[in-house]
Amino acid sequence: MDDLVNVHDFERRAADVLEAGVHGYYAGGAGDERTLHDNAAAFARYRLRPRVLVDVSETTAATTVLGAPVSMPVLVAPTALHRLAHDDGEPGTARAAAAAGTIFTLSTLATSRPSACAIDGAHQWFQLYVLKDRAVSTALMEEAVDCGFEAIVLTVDAPRAGRRERDFRTGFAVPPGIDMPAVQAATGAPVCPTPQEFFELVDTTLTWRALEELVDASPVPVVVKGVHTAEDALLAAEHGAAAVIVSNHGGRQLDAVPASLDMLPEVVDAVGDRVEVLMDGGVRRGTDVLVALALGARAVLVGRPVLWGLACGGEQGVARVLQLLHDEVQLGLTLLGAPSPSHVIRAHLTP
Numbered sequence: 376m377d378d379l380v381n382v383h384d385f386e387r388r389a390a391d392v393l394e395a396g397v398h399g400y401y402a403g404g405a406g407d408e409r410t411l412h413d414n415a416a417a418f419a420r421y422r423l424r425p426r427v428l429v430d431v432s433e434t435t436a437a438t439t440v441l442g443a444p445v446s447m448p449v450l451v452a453p454t455a456l457h458r459l460a461h462d463d464g465e466p467g468t469a470r471a472a473a474a475a476g477t478i479f480t481l482s483t484l485a486t487s488r489p490s491a492c493a494i495d496g497a498h499q500w501f502q503l504y505v506l507k508d509r510a511v512s513t514a515l516m517e518e519a520v521d522c523g524f525e526a527i528v529l530t531v532d533a534p535r536a537g538r539r540e541r542d543f544r545t546g547f548a549v550p551p552g553i554d555m556p557a558v559q560a561a562t563g564a565p566v567c568p569t570p571q572e573f574f575e576l577v578d579t580t581l582t583w584r585a586l587e588e589l590v591d592a593s594p595v596p597v598v599v600k601g602v603h604t605a606e607d608a609l610l611a612a613e614h615g616a617a618a619v620i621v622s623n624h625g626g627r628q629l630d631a632v633p634a635s636l637d638m639l640p641e642v643v644d645a646v647g648d649r650v651e652v653l654m655d656g657g658v659r660r661g662t663d664v665l666v667a668l669a670l671g672a673r674a675v676l677v678g679r680p681v682l683w684g685l686a687c688g689g690e691q692g693v694a695r696v697l698q699l700l701h702d703e704v705q706l707g708l709t710l711l712g713a714p715s716p717s718h719v720i721r722a723h724l725t726p
């Protein structure tokens with residue numbers, strides 16, 4: 376893997392090593408994939424404005440997110456079905472994130488249970504879909520919280536799975552032997568539902584009242600993932616969210632929405648200091664992270680880069696992707712004249 380020197384290299388190598396259906400499932404977006412492409416392209420519409428003759432001798436990428444110390448403002452986004460990429464699966468990703476000193480978010484649609492991913496002393500979050508049968512989603516949440524997961528990430532942009540046409544073309548189906556054991560245990564189903572069947576269980580009647588109920592029921596903070604607008608960010612804050620993630624699910628849900636980066640400023644302006652604002656979608660470079668910080672994100676999350684790392688080298692591949700991103704952020708801060716993430720401001724940016 377030494378010849379892979381940035382996330383783009385990992386992306387290309389993953390396309391070679393993954394079976395076509397799995398690659399399409401990971402790489403693809405919804406519809407015409409406009410949002411998928413725009414997520415990454417949005418970063419290139421900005422340029423950085425470095426300040427010079429700033430003491431950068433002690434530059435650090437470290438920051439905090441919801442009070443937890445992290446080595447960099449880059450967290451691991453929840454993504455489904457890690458064992459499709461590599462046998463190390465979610466436990467391998469969790470170990471790599473913990474070793475990198477950052478937060479790992481376990482998807483509801485994971486191929487391992489929370490207990491297999493929990494690591495003492497690590498900061499870990501659990502992503503939740505609220506299901507029609509509340510007993511099932513409560514069981515999923517309780518299992519994660521019992522295992523030490525420190526926040527619930529409620530995904531709100533997926534009442535149904537988006538229209539992912541690459542999967543139609545490849546006929547992608549989860550191969551036998553790749554199960555979602557936490558989902559199976561919580562539903563009590565004799566055979567594990569497929570991801571498609573799982574989305575039939577998701578409660579499409581959900582409204583903001585459900586967020587309030589979840590916040591009341593959850594012993595840990597609730598982060599709302601999939602916020603696109605200032606209006607919804609404010610509602611999330613009013614209904615008890617501790618943080619929002621500006622996200623379009625990596626372009627996999629409603630196509631033709633703006634890039635996450637382009638939705639970020641209105642959310643930041645609307646919520647001010649009321650909740651922490653995170654974003655994901657298209658982050659591939661340390662300089663992308665700097666752009667997001669300058670627009671007011673506290674941190675970003677990465678989805679596909681972690682999957683590419685896993686595909687190329689299991690736990691070690693994820694570790695290398697996270698190390699590369701850390702080093703790029705650290706060098707970027709140094710050259711930007713911002714000795715820490717909190718020093719990055721909007722004046723560091725020009726369109």
Ligand SMILES: Cc1cc2nc3c(=O)[nH]c(=O)nc-3n(C[C@H](O)[C@H](O)[C@H](O)COP(=O)(O)O)c2cc1C
Binds near residue numbers: 530627
């Ligand atoms: C293959 C794949 C599976 C995903 N599964 C989930 C999931 O189970 N739950 C969730 O909230 N988001 C899921 N996401 C969305 C990610 O959390 C994140 O929003 C997105 O990947 C960020 O964009 P990026 O891949 O460009 O970094 C998934 C994304 C991908 C690519």
